[in-house]
Amino acid sequence: MKIENTEEKGSTLSFTLKDARNSQANALRRMAINHVGCFAIDTVTFYENSSAMFDEYIAHRIGLIPIKTPSSGYSETDEIMFTLEATGPKIVYSSELESKDKEVKVANGAIPIIKLANEQKLRIDCKALLGNGEKHAKFQPGIVTYDQEKDGTFSFSVESFGQMPPREIIGKALGSIKDELKEIEKEVKKI
Structure with missing residues (x-):
């Protein structure tokens, strides 16, 4: 071969x-x-969401955003936290997800998450886990x-x-x- x-x-x-x-x-x-193994956002905690979209819809979109995965140094027990705070009017992009770990971050910052109208707010915390495609396609x-x-x-x-x-x-x-x-x-x- x-x-x-x-x-x-x-x-x-x-x-x-x-x-x-x-x-x-x-x-x-x-x-x-x-x-x-790849990192993906697995859990999203909503503190404020005054947009027109359901929490579950936004969480699903965020879960599919690719997350940079370093070649070593992490295990399936590691949890990487991300935060996002946004106020409309604006389009919220993946680049606004701020990672607590400088090595594990959003791979593409140009992915739109949601469009917020005037005075609408979105405030969330996200937890990224290391998984694989057997667990879910987002990995x-x-x-x-x-x-x-x-x-x-x-x-x-x-x-x-x-x-x-x-x-x-x-x-x-x-x-x-x-x-x-x-x-x-x-x-x-x-x-």
Whole structure:
């Protein structure tokens, strides 16, 4: 098995996987989507919301905002707090979510959250957790697809949502595959 034709442009990585089986290509794709840890806002506490939108609607939108995820130093027990205070008239953007941790912050500040009319207010606290795509789609680091050619090669495309570079997504996916195989090996040795 070998990787060729690697090309990285911004948040997208493309490469060709040769001499691989369907199961290997699909394992890489699935691990990249479901087993790479990313921060996402999981809990939103509303102190004031005089906008026309329900709390749940705003919380759902905020939960889908990509959060930068450092490559190491954090675990699934870590909680990163964000705050937001805004008064209309204005459009509230993701850049207004202020993190208590300078390493873990909003990946794209240009995402509109809500439009506030004159004198409408929004004041919230948010808690970001480290999770993976198995738990919820908001923890997925990006989109990973492949096309299978007739000769058994697979043309992969990895597009990051901004939490981490696409190369890191693939690297962490490979690490997850190794960890899973070690677990299987450990269990087989017990037989």
